[in-house]
Amino acid sequence: MTSRTVALTFDDGPGPHTAEVLAVLAEADVRATFFVTGAHVQSRPDLVGRIVAEGHVIGNHTFTHPQDVPGSVPRGHFDRLPAQVQAGQIDDTSEQIVAACGAEPRFFRGPGGHHFSTVTAEIVAARGMSVSHWTADTGDWNAPATLSATFQESMLDAARAAAAAGSSGKHQMVLMHDAKASAEGERELSSFRGNTVAVLPRIIALFRAGGYAFADPLGVVR
Numbered sequence: 001m002t003s004r005t006v007a008l009t010f011d012d013g014p015g016p017h018t019a020e021v022l023a024v025l026a027e028a029d030v031r032a033t034f035f036v037t038g039a040h041v042q043s044r045p046d047l048v049g050r051i052v053a054e055g056h057v058i059g060n061h062t063f064t065h066p067q068d069v070p071g072s073v074p075r076g077h078f079d080r081l082p083a084q085v086q087a088g089q090i091d092d093t094s095e096q097i098v099a100a101c102g103a104e105p106r107f108f109r110g111p112g113g114h115h116f117s118t119v120t121a122e123i124v125a126a127r128g129m130s131v132s133h134w135t136a137d138t139g140d141w142n143a144p145a146t147l148s149a150t151f152q153e154s155m156l157d158a159a160r161a162a163a164a165a166g167s168s169g170k171h172q173m174v175l176m177h178d179a180k181a182s183a184e185g186e187r188e189l190s191s192f193r194g195n196t197v198a199v200l201p202r203i204i205a206l207f208r209a210g211g212y213a214f215a216d217p218l219g220v221v222r
């Protein structure tokens, strides 16, 4: 009946809040997509195994999340880095993902959404992956370090906008974060994702009420 689909996506993990996100998704019987960094997979492979075992999709989000954020190394938007650097970041991450869960990632998202260059497109396509951007940014990459009802409401606003935009059948992709990229200093961006965990049940309920099915980045219902 419905042709409305949404992919809930969580970037930069796995991290300290990943298990909480998984618990919310399990409680709501929703499958999502996790764009993980190789560095974090290396330190928390068990969580990647859980993500896949619980029916979610794993995406490649580079190894160290290099982008033009103060303190990040190397500097520069990911999709403008030398091709061999991009390929190395992607391959090292896929290697960690396969080691952790046995599955090759089919989706890629560049750090900060910097994944639109032809060089990046060629590298990603050659590895059988597709680039996955988003239609709605909840802004939780810049979340406050404490629980905030105001901030949670702003995340919900972004989800409401996506639900409205997708009512005509355009597949929606909601950007959220279950962790913070390791290249970003704690003084620049907080790693606290309690607001995301707290508002997630309401975001799920919002899409459910709008007749949405939860899907992967290509719109395939899971």
Ligand SMILES: [Zn+2]
Pocket (backbone or CB within 6 Å): 011, 012, 061, 065, 110, 111, 112, 181
């Ligand atoms: Zn990211």
